[in-house]
Each structure stands twice: as C-alpha cells, then as structure tokens.
Amino acid sequence: xxxxxxxxxxxxxxxxxxxxxxxxxxxxxxxxxxxxxxxxxxxxxxxxxxxxxxxxxxxxxxxxxxxxxxxxxxxxxxxxxxxxxxxxxxxxxxxxxxxxxxxxxxxxxxxxxxxxxxxxxxxxxxxxxxxxxxxxxxxxxxxxxxxxxxxxxxxxxxxxxxxxxx
Amino acid sequence: xxxxxxxxxxxxxxxxxxxxxxxxxxxxxxxxxxxxxxxxxxxxxxxxxxxxxxxxxxxxxxxxxxxxxxxxxxxxxxxxxxxxxxxxxxxxxxxxxxxxxxxxxxxxxxxxxxxxxxxxxxxxxxxxxxxxxxxxxxxxxxxxxxxxxxxxxxxxxxxxxxxxxxxxxxxxxxxxxxxxxxxxxxxxxxxxxxxxxxxxxxxxxxxxxxxxxxxxxxxxxxxxxxxxxxxxxxxxxxxxxxxxxxxxxx
Numbered sequence: 001x002x003x004x005x006x007x008x009x010x011x012x013x014x015x016x017x018x019x020x021x022x023x024x025x026x027x028x029x030x031x032x033x034x035x036x037x038x039x040x041x042x043x044x045x046x047x048x049x050x051x052x053x054x055x056x057x058x059x060x061x062x063x064x065x066x067x068x069x070x071x072x073x074x075x076x077x078x079x080x081x082x083x084x085x086x087x088x089x090x091x092x093x094x095x096x097x098x099x100x101x102x103x104x105x106x107x108x109x110x111x112x113x114x115x116x117x118x119x120x121x122x123x124x125x126x127x128x129x130x131x132x133x134x135x136x137x138x139x140x141x142x143x144x145x146x147x148x149x150x151x152x153x154x155x156x157x158x159x160x161x162x163x164x165x166x
Numbered sequence: 167x168x169x170x171x172x173x174x175x176x177x178x179x180x181x182x183x184x185x186x187x188x189x190x191x192x193x194x195x196x197x198x199x200x201x202x203x204x205x206x207x208x209x210x211x212x213x214x215x216x217x218x219x220x221x222x223x224x225x226x227x228x229x230x231x232x233x234x235x236x237x238x239x240x241x242x243x244x245x246x247x248x249x250x251x252x253x254x255x256x257x258x259x260x261x262x263x264x265x266x267x268x269x270x271x272x273x274x275x276x277x278x279x280x281x282x283x284x285x286x287x288x289x290x291x292x293x294x295x296x297x298x299x300x301x302x303x304x305x306x307x308x309x310x311x312x313x314x315x316x317x318x319x320x321x322x323x324x325x326x327x328x329x330x331x332x333x334x335x336x337x338x339x340x341x342x343x344x345x346x347x348x349x350x351x352x353x354x355x356x357x358x359x360x361x362x363x364x365x366x367x368x369x370x371x372x373x374x375x376x377x378x379x380x381x382x383x384x385x386x387x388x389x390x391x392x393x394x395x396x397x398x399x400x401x402x403x404x405x406x407x408x409x410x411x412x413x414x415x416x
Contacts, residue, residue: 018265018266062266074267128268
C-alpha cells in the first residue's frame, strides 16, 4: 500500500515540478522534487530493494516524459543512485537527517550529471549541479517526514484503537 | 544496467513508444493543475460569503473574471491579427506544462497530431517567436523554446539587414534570459534597440517574425572574425499562456 501511495505522490510531484515556475532566488532554477522522493523511496523501502529501484526508474521515466531529456537517461541515473544508496544501507541509519540529506544530494547530483553529459559540461553547469544537489539535500528530510505520515497507513488507526483498548 | 544501456541504444521507435505511454500517464496529472485555482477560489468565495456582503463579493469576482476575459480576448485578437496578415494556417494552443528538468527549456502544449501539429512547426505568440515543436503526441506536443541552446534560428537585423544565427543563451544562472546572435559581419554597425527578426532561411521559420531586440554587441573573442550580439527575446517566457502553432502557408 505504501508503495502505491509513494508512486502516486511521486507522479504528482513530477507534474508539480513541470508546472512550477523558475525561482529568481534560486538563480533562475526550478525546484526539483523528484530526487527527494526517489531518495526517500530508497531509504524507506530498503528492505524491498526491487520496489525502491522500480520507483526510481518510474520517477526517471516520468521526468524524461515531461521534459526534453533523452528518454531513459534520468531513469538510468536515478536507478544507479538508488543502487548505490541500497548498497550503503547496511552501514547507514535512514532515520538520521544527514543520511537523508546525503541520499537526496546523491540522487540529484547523479541526475544532473547525466543531464550534463547530454547538454555538455561547463563551469555554469557544474555550479547548477551543486545548487540542485543542495536543494535536494534540504528537501529530502522534509519529504521523508511527510512520507512518515503514510508509512503505516491505513493500519495506523487500528493500532491507535488497540492501544486505547489496552 | 547493461540491459538499460542496450535499451537506450534501441531504434528510436521503441523508446518513443514507451515515452508516449509515460506522457499519457503523466499528462492527466499535469492537467490536474488546471483545477487547483478553481477549488481555491471557491473556498475563498465561501469564506467571504459568510463574512462579507454576498452581493459585493459576487460582483467583485465577476469584475475579476471580466478583466481576465478582456485581457485574454486582446491577446487572442493580436495573435489573429498577426497570423491573418501573414496568411498562415495556424492552430491556437494553451501552455499546460513546463519542462520538468532544469537542463532543457521546453513547454508542453494542449494540441497534438490530431490538430495537425507536426515536428518543427514554428510557435509564436502576440509578442514574437516562442520556439519550435520538437515532439508530438496525439493530444499534446512539446515546444523547444528560443532560450534553449539547441534552438538555432536564422535571423537578421531588421534595419541593417545583417544576417546571423540566434541561439539560446547557455548561461546557467540568469534572472533575465538572453539569446545570442552569432556570425554577424564584423564590420556591421549595430545599435542597441534594433529589432531582430527571422530571415526565412532554413525553411522552418517564416520570414519576418520578431525574435527580440539588440542589447549589446562585441567582436567574437575566440576568432575575431564576426560579431556576437546579445538579444533580449521579445516574448516573456515566464508568462506564456496562449500560443499559435503555424501549420503551414494558408
């Protein structure tokens, strides 16, 4: 159920990302929400690596479908980043904010690197990559907190009833 | 991963079909955004109706709607005037989404191949040239904006008739987007404020569409053989709402 909720939220995030205007306070960049969702998916679904990877690939394909990026490029980048996060899962605690921030930054930086490979590397492009990674680092703990609300849904109510009965 | 790389190397039709599936899945979510303001204004109206005089609120709301309709009408009339004057076969479209990425400058339109839109069709609005269509589905299409470095347009300076190529600026961070007109004769006299229009060469863009105005010019640093001209686009790309897609000559 959580996976379905995550998938729907991710598609909504992709649509929102495609509707957001560029922000002057980000130097003309647009907020990217998908890397944060992908990172959170990888951290929360670490026991089900295939689900985490599937979420990353679908997020990447949705991203590419709503942009002029070569189709499949972002899916490859997000997938690679999630594999790296899943490999580090044994030694990292996903509850720690700095782990969440690092995961978000890794996903965003990998996606931006893939885009750079397509459009060409330059000093400006590297600067953009760093800013996007920082934005995702900030967004990821916020998205993680938001997803926590849905993690036990719809069982959370029954749990509450049991604790009251006890 | 190897399998994925092989997939990326597949003939374009395989990935294009999969892309079309994803566009069809994602576009309804993009269109959801159209309903958000409606829900918001209804809520606001309900709150105001309980607090303030109902008649005044309804009139204010009506006035706002009328102002918006009048403004939209004026924009559409300007568009019709331009396309009618040039005797072009066109179709009007609304912008329903921007590019989800920060690396490409595109927008999504609500018109597709069912409406006659094809790849490379020029797109413009009342202010000037917007870009060209790069991908088409049945009910929607994607437009590469003038600002993207991949969009190259054969252009000329309206007053002096000097020719050049306008490309999107590759500057990563900029509040005011700029374009660059390159390959302009090194001896050409260029003044700020001069209009830049499409030259009609290259057979994609019809001749005479306003691209922008000159803001600065300098000799190319690398070769010194031609001038680079900074061009401020005529179109405000942050406020793109309605556009016209040119389907061909009338």
